[in-house]
Amino acid sequence: MKIDSGQRAGDTVTIMLNGPFARAGLRPGDRLELMEVRLPSAPGVVQPGGVDPGISAFGVVRTIPLAVWAGLFVVIVLAVGLLRGLLSLIGLVFSGAMIVMFMLPALLHAGPAIPIALVASSAILYVVLYLAHGVSMRTSAALAGTLAGVAVTAILAQLAVGTTRLSGLDESAGFLAPMVPQVDFQGLLTCAIIIAGLGVLNDVTITQSSSVWELRAVAPELSRRQLFGRAMRIGRDHIASTIYTIVFAYVGASLSVVLLLYVYNQPMLNLLSLEDIATEIVRTLCSGIGLVLAVPFTTAIAVALVPPRAVASEGEPAPTELPEDDAAKVEWLRTLRTVESPLFPAADTRTAGERG
Numbered sequence: 001m002k003i004d005s006g007q008r009a010g011d012t013v014t015i016m017l018n019g020p021f022a023r024a025g026l027r028p029g030d031r032l033e034l035m036e037v038r039l040p041s042a043p044g045v046v047q048p049g050g051v052d053p054g055i056s057a058f059g060v061v062r063t064i065p066l067a068v069w070a071g072l073f074v075v076i077v078l079a080v081g082l083l084r085g086l087l088s089l090i091g092l093v094f095s096g097a098m099i100v101m102f103m104l105p106a107l108l109h110a111g112p113a114i115p116i117a118l119v120a121s122s123a124i125l126y127v128v129l130y131l132a133h134g135v136s137m138r139t140s141a142a143l144a145g146t147l148a149g150v151a152v153t154a155i156l157a158q159l160a161v162g163t164t165r166l167s168g169l170d171e172s173a174g175f176l177a178p179m180v181p182q183v184d185f186q187g188l189l190t191c192a193i194i195i196a197g198l199g200v201l202n203d204v205t206i207t208q209s210s211s212v213w214e215l216r217a218v219a220p221e222l223s224r225r226q227l228f229g230r231a232m233r234i235g236r237d238h239i240a241s242t243i244y245t246i247v248f249a250y251v252g253a254s255l256s257v258v259l260l261l262y263v264y265n266q267p268m269l270n271l272l273s274l275e276d277i278a279t280e281i282v283r284t285l286c287s288g289i290g291l292v293l294a295v296p297f298t299t300a301i302a303v304a305l306v307p308p309r310a311v312a313s314e315g316e317p318a319p320t321e322l323p324e325d326d327a328a329k330v331e332w333l334r335t336l337r338t339v340e341s342p343l344f345p346a347a348d349t350r351t352a353g354e355r356g
Helices: 019-023 063-108 113-133 137-163 171-176 185-196 198-218 224-253 255-263 268-272 275-305 326-335
Strands: 032-036 055-060
Touching (some): 063 113, 137 275, 198 224, 255 275
């Protein structure tokens, strides 16, 4: 292997690939980051076979493939989402900047984790929601419901981390702890649980708020109590599917831990008490409870804020009564949306005279 940068640029060395590097499918032409560790009293000695024990692989250079995948993601989002896709990408960039430029430095300076997470989450939600969905009462209702869900998740996360005695020191945090002893890793775990639930909360609350507005548009005669009940029926369906999303996302992200449950010859309850596994369980449960409670919160806020006669998303009030005269009936039918398919062809709304 030829070194192309650093003090030993131009040297050719042979190193031993162990652990994940031996299983990464490396091929000729792939680039590695190398680390040289030598004691001053023990200069490097090349082992048989030309292997230099003082140099080891530190990481794989993945800049180009990651850039390609990121570019593909951006292209597809813009092609399908158009302006909304562009605005969502801008919101995503802002979210990343908020985490990197505010939240991480604040945590490294031993700031209180929960207030930091709440401030960062609130700032992200304000920008992301209004940027992607526009400034409206509908979006404001979703924002209020999301903030309520975040607050509930924060309280539950703090209680759960404390009662389950989680240290927050997983494999990566354990490596980091000696370098930043001032960081509260229990607080860091609580902060991670809060941030992890933002995306799903946002999805549920904006959908729930929109449902209330659309229901009001097509049925302005409903009382607010009836409107809440119908919107909650929609919300319950959304809850069921989103809970699966949360659980499967965490299972997929920690599949190696799940595999440990399968191969370990230990009682299940003992394995569930392991730090890594218990952390994922707490993360899933806190996010799930916050998500479920955000649905009635958002629905109640949206029902309270929606005007007596809302305007449908197309910009026109939805028709609610059938006119008396035949000509008006035909015109009213034409305003309805019809879906034409091989099984259900669109209805012919012309009069007998028009059909000739």
